[in-house]
Amino acid sequence: SQKWILMATARAPTNIAVIKYWGKRDENLILPINDSISITLDPDHLSATTTVAVSPSFEKDRMWLNGKEIPLSGGRYQNCLRELRSRAGDFEDEKRGIQIKKEGWNKLHFHIASYNNFPTAAGLASSAAGFACLVFSLAKLMNVKEELGQLSAIARQGSGSACRSLYGGFVKWTMGNEMSGRDSKAVQLANETHWEDLIIIVAVVSSRQKETSSTSGMRESVETSSLIQHRAKVVVPSRILQMEEAIRNRNFSSFARLTCADSNQFHAVCLDTSPPIFYMNDTSHRIINLVERWNRHEETLQVAYTFDAGPNAVLIAPNRKVASSLLQRLLFYFPPGPDYELNSYVLGDKTILQE
Ligand code: PMV
Numbered sequence: 001s002q003k004w005i006l007m008a009t010a011r012a013p014t015n016i017a018v019i020k021y022w023g024k025r026d027e028n029l030i031l032p033i034n035d036s037i038s039i040t041l042d043p044d045h046l047s048a049t050t051t052v053a054v055s056p057s058f059e060k061d062r063m064w065l066n067g068k069e070i071p072l073s074g075g076r077y078q079n080c081l082r083e084l085r086s087r088a089g090d091f092e093d094e095k096r097g098i099q100i101k102k103e104g105w106n107k108l109h110f111h112i113a114s115y116n117n118f119p120t121a122a123g124l125a126s127s128a129a130g131f132a133c134l135v136f137s138l139a140k141l142m143n144v145k146e147e148l149g150q151l152s153a154i155a156r157q158g159s160g161s162a163c164r165s166l167y168g169g170f171v172k173w174t175m176g177n178e179m180s181g182r183d184s185k186a187v188q189l190a191n192e193t194h195w196e197d198l199i200i201i202v203a204v205v206s207s208r209q210k211e212t213s214s215t216s217g218m219r220e221s222v223e224t225s226s227l228i229q230h231r232a233k234v235v236v237p238s239r240i241l242q243m244e245e246a247i248r249n250r251n252f253s254s255f256a257r258l259t260c261a262d263s264n265q266f267h268a269v270c271l272d273t274s275p276p277i278f279y280m281n282d283t284s285h286r287i288i289n290l291v292e293r294w295n296r297h298e299e300t301l302q303v304a305y306t307f308d309a310g311p312n313a314v315l316i317a318p319n320r321k322v323a324s325s326l327l328q329r330l331l332f333y334f335p336p337g338p339d340y341e342l343n344s345y346v347l348g349d350k351t352i353l354q355e
Contacts, residue, residue, distance in 0.1 A: 004098050005055040006091075008141040012050075012133035012351040013043035014124055015164045016200065016314050018259040018306060019243050020266040021173060023222045023232060028075070029181040030160045033222070034236040036173045037243050038164045039316075040192065041200060042348035048129035049354070050114040052137045058109040065114050065130070072112075079157040080135055081110075089143035105142055112138075124202065125214075125308060131158030132165035136351045148350075153185040168192045168349035170247050172240070192347040195250045199323035203313040203330060204341040205283045212277050214309045217270065224274040231265055252318040256295070256304035259316065263306040264288075281311040283334065290333060291315065302326075 021036035061081065063072045072078070088105040092098070100108070112134060116126045135155040139146065148166055156163035156173075163184075164171040169191040176184030212220075221228050239258055246254035270277040280288075284307055295301045303326055304316040315330075317323035323344065330342060 007053045009051040009354040010137035013047045013348045014129040015040045034232040048133040050133040053111045063112040083154045087144045127159040128161040131162035197319045199317045200345045201315040205311040221273045225272040227272040253300045256301035259304040284311045287313045
């Protein structure tokens with residue numbers, strides 16, 4: 001009997017979109033209707049760590065998330081696994097007498113254990129880091145010889161936003177136009193040292209699970225909102241260009257203006273959906289007000305805000321000085337309570353293999 005086991009461990013950070021992805025043109029392949037841009041956060045505080053193992057003694061693919069077994073039967077996991085298996089390479093370890101041919105991977109099964117180093121109460125989606133990490137670690141284990149861009153196109157099939165977590169710093173997901181989705185992948189715009197003064201503060205307004213998942217929310221928006229078409233065809237293409245320029249020039253005022261406007265338009269699309277989707281709550285709106293009032297009093301914009309499919313505020317400050325002033329204001333107007341918490345982060349590096 002063959003008693004061996006091979007393992008690989010990777011760590012992937014989470015990311016926050018500043019130009020949002022909302023709406024798919026192909027639900028199975030997860031192809032978006034517009035490009036998006038995100039910042040990758042510091043993996044020391046916000047990341048997934050995944051260990052994948054393969055052994056002839058494993059009888060089926062299994063996965064544990066934060067120690068609890070979860071089903072791998074979902075189409076998204078299956079799509080990622082199938083894509084990776086079809087690109088697997090030969091593997092040989094002479095010392096241990098292990099030899100796996102390309103085709104051999106189809107008969108082997110995986111055990112996958114993934115952990116998030118942040119609690120759900122961090123108020124941030126974990127699927128982006130999770131799928132980026134799963135795809136990266138399995139690709140290394142199976143000796144998949146593809147560049148990072150192609151791995152990001154595979155991670156995209158797990159969760160759209162996951163394709164952006166394979167790179168550090170500032171990342172663009174280009175929607176692509178091929179039917180196969182090969183060109184719908186992430187590219188790095190600048191690494192995490194390009195604009196390292198930025199500080200990201202997450203105000204956890206509520207750690208309650210969102211009521212409308214991004215998958216069904218997007219579907220309803222695409223089916224019922226007319227604003228979403230205008231957004232995808234007219235607004236986002238020009239914003240993407242402006243955002244790339246703002247990042248290139250480290251122009252915070254422009255970066256903040258575009259980030260806030262894009263978050264607001266994404267939530268306007270949600271409101272334009274029938275029935276309307278409300279992701280933000282009263283506290284979210286009050287935080288927007290606080291930032292808008294502060295920005296209006298200064299010559300240049302001080303802080304950017306952005307909200308994903310939930311009420312938690314992600315606030316971006318240009319430097320430590322403004323970040324500490326922002327924290328003081330937030331603590332004053334929104335004193336932390338049982339359902340409210342403040343956390344701060346910096347930009348981070350790409351997905352890496354851990355030895
Ligand atoms: O990849 P998903 O299905 O988690 O969708 C993410 C959607 C937003 O977070 C709202 C926007 C984005 O670009 O990340």
